[in-house]
Structure formats: structure tokens, C-alpha cells
Amino acid sequence: MAPLLYKSNTSPPANAVRMLADIIGLHLDLKDVSIPNMEHKSPEHLKRNPMGTIPTLIDGDFIISESHATMKYLLSVYSDYELRESLYPSDVRTRAVVDQCMFFNAGVFFPKLLGCVLPAVFGDLDGPTEQHKAEIDAAYSVLEAYLKDHKYIAADHLTLADLSVGATAISIQVAHKLDATKFPLTAAWISSLEDHPSFKKILLPGVQLLNEFVNAAWQKNRK
Ligand SMILES: N[C@@H](CCC(=O)N[C@@H](CS)C(=O)NCC(=O)O)C(=O)O
Known part of the structure; x- marks a missing residue:
């Protein structure tokens, strides 16, 4: 199953994660979280990410938030050596x-x-x-x-x-x-x-x- 990213299209950190996935050729399933509607502070989202922010990534039984940490995780798990070495x-x-x-x-x-x-x-x-x-x-x-x-x-x-x-x-x-x-x-x-x-x-x-x-x-x- 593809990793699932909770995101908003206006979010720069979510877009940074999506750009990385695009560069390494990784398909992400995407789900919108509405900040104006406070969905990022909903009980369901806080359970995934106690910081109440986006992006948040679910990869099987693993959950990770904070775009910078998430990008390093995706690069370690899903990138080939050459791209990993070049990007990080x-x-x-x-x-x-x-x-x-x-x-x-x-x-x-x-x-x-x-x-x-x-x-x-x-x-x-x-x-x-x-x-x-x-x-x-x-x-x-x-x-x-x-x-x-x-x-x-x-x-x-x-x-x-x-x-x-x-x-x-x-x-x-x-x-x-x-x-x-x-x-x-x-x-x-x-x-x-x-x-x-x-x-x-x-x-x-x-x-x-x-x-x-x-x-x-x-x-x-x-x-
Ligand atoms: N350092 C975090 C920042 C995440 C962040 O603050 N995202 C914004 C949306 S662009 C957010 O969810 N803000 C809600 C809040 O701070 O309450 C990251 O890179 O993931």
C-alpha cells in the first residue's frame, strides 16, 4: 500500500514532502486536512500527530510528522542510492x-x-x-x-x-x-x-x- 500523506495544498512543508516523493518516483496517497475548519486539531488528527500540524505521513503501521523528518524517512526507505546520495x-x-x-x-x-x-x-x-x-x-x-x-x-x-x-x-x-x-x-x-x-x-x-x-x-x- 502507498504511504498516505495528510496535507493541504497550501502548506509549504506538505508540498516539500510531495516534491521529494515526485523526485524519487514515489506515489503517495493524499488526504486533505482543512486548517480553517480546525481539522488539524481534531481528536483523530491529534491521535496521529500530537503537534496538530500537517504534514503527517502514515506508512503501514508507522506514523511520522514534521516534514523535515518525514523527507529523510521517505528518502531512506524509498529512494535508490544515487538519488539518496545526491539529495542528502x-x-x-x-x-x-x-x-x-x-x-x-x-x-x-x-x-x-x-x-x-x-x-x-x-x-x-x-x-x-x-x-x-x-x-x-x-x-x-x-x-x-x-x-x-x-x-x-x-x-x-x-x-x-x-x-x-x-x-x-x-x-x-x-x-x-x-x-x-x-x-x-x-x-x-x-x-x-x-x-x-x-x-x-x-x-x-x-x-x-x-x-x-x-x-x-x-x-x-x-x-
Ligand atoms: N516544522 C513543521 C511545521 C508544520 C506546520 O506548522 N504546518 C502548518 C500548516 S502549513 C500547520 O499545520 N499549522 C497549524 C498550527 O501550527 O497550529 C513541519 O515542517 O512539518
């Missing part, structure tokens, strides 16, 4: 840099996007504040610094880190657009990811939905 290199230093970027995404970057979205859906936030924008710019400057050392975010080729950090970087444009004159390396990296077939197929349609969804939430709070 076993060279200790390269792998440490991939991890550095993924922890940055989980702990710093992605929460900046959530901070502009959840308080609009469940509260009265009517758009990103100057503080939100300054914090997103600070995150962009981290990406710009990382990209001085290599063509992609963690190496000279695409790794898991590009899927995770790239999904956030492209999605967060709906809240605060990157100034390409201030962050030229990041702008070029984003453009190259937008040309990647899995980003085109999975992430970009999700970003369009996220854009409509979050703008509707900000708009409702302006009335």
Missing part, C-alpha cells in the same frame, strides 16, 4: 550544511510565514506588519549569505534543503516580496527552483491558492 549526501560536512538549512527552515524561516497567516485566519491580523516584513528580510539575508558559498542553498546541486527552504521562500512571497536588488543571489536561486518540474507541478499551484486564501483572510479583517 553522506559526506559529513555537506550533510551538516543540509541539516543546518533544514533546521533554519523549521525553527526560523517557516514560522515567519505562519506568523502572518494563522493570526489572520483565526484572529484579526489584516496584513503583514512592518515587524513581520523586517523579520522576513532578516531571513532573506541568511539565504543570501548561504548562497554566496554555493549555487544551491546547501551545495552546488539540489538537495533536500532546497525543497524545504525553497518551498518556504517561494510561498512567503505572498506576505513580503523579496527585493531582488538587495538579495540578488536569492532571487536567482528562487527563479531556478521555479523552473524545476516538481516545483512547477506541486508547489507553484499551492502558492497561488495560498495567495488567494491569505489575501481573503487579511481582507476580511480590514472590514
Whole structure:
């Protein structure tokens, strides 16, 4: 049986997992979890994932949440050696840099996007504040610094880190657009990811939905 992913099309971490599955040729069964309807905090979902977040993956009798952990799991179990070595290199230093970027995404970057979205859906936030924008710019400057050392975010080729950090970087444009004159390396990296077939197929349609969804939430709070 194919692994089952609980997801939403607007969720960058869920889309990162789906892009990885696409790249390694793994079919995932998919089930939507509606955040506006609070399905992520339902008793059934909390039983699967006590954090009450998406994505959550069920693979037979094994359940795993947190997209970064999930991607490493899927890569270990379902990828051939060549792709595994390329997406998550076993060279200790390269792998440490991939991890550095993924922890940055989980702990710093992605929460900046959530901070502009959840308080609009469940509260009265009517758009990103100057503080939100300054914090997103600070995150962009981290990406710009990382990209001085290599063509992609963690190496000279695409790794898991590009899927995770790239999904956030492209999605967060709906809240605060990157100034390409201030962050030229990041702008070029984003453009190259937008040309990647899995980003085109999975992430970009999700970003369009996220854009409509979050703008509707900000708009409702302006009335
Ligand atoms: N670090 C987690 C973040 C997951 C996350 O926060 N997902 C959002 C949807 S995009 C969510 O479920 N938020 C609900 C909440 O935080 O209450 C991951 O990468 O899986």
C-alpha cells in the first residue's frame, strides 16, 4: 500500500514532502486536512500527530510528522542510492550544511510565514506588519549569505534543503516580496527552483491558492 500523506495544498512543508516523493518516483496517497475548519486539531488528527500540524505521513503501521523528518524517512526507505546520495549526501560536512538549512527552515524561516497567516485566519491580523516584513528580510539575508558559498542553498546541486527552504521562500512571497536588488543571489536561486518540474507541478499551484486564501483572510479583517 502507498504511504498516505495528510496535507493541504497550501502548506509549504506538505508540498516539500510531495516534491521529494515526485523526485524519487514515489506515489503517495493524499488526504486533505482543512486548517480553517480546525481539522488539524481534531481528536483523530491529534491521535496521529500530537503537534496538530500537517504534514503527517502514515506508512503501514508507522506514523511520522514534521516534514523535515518525514523527507529523510521517505528518502531512506524509498529512494535508490544515487538519488539518496545526491539529495542528502553522506559526506559529513555537506550533510551538516543540509541539516543546518533544514533546521533554519523549521525553527526560523517557516514560522515567519505562519506568523502572518494563522493570526489572520483565526484572529484579526489584516496584513503583514512592518515587524513581520523586517523579520522576513532578516531571513532573506541568511539565504543570501548561504548562497554566496554555493549555487544551491546547501551545495552546488539540489538537495533536500532546497525543497524545504525553497518551498518556504517561494510561498512567503505572498506576505513580503523579496527585493531582488538587495538579495540578488536569492532571487536567482528562487527563479531556478521555479523552473524545476516538481516545483512547477506541486508547489507553484499551492502558492497561488495560498495567495488567494491569505489575501481573503487579511481582507476580511480590514472590514
Ligand atoms: N516544522 C513543521 C511545521 C508544520 C506546520 O506548522 N504546518 C502548518 C500548516 S502549513 C500547520 O499545520 N499549522 C497549524 C498550527 O501550527 O497550529 C513541519 O515542517 O512539518
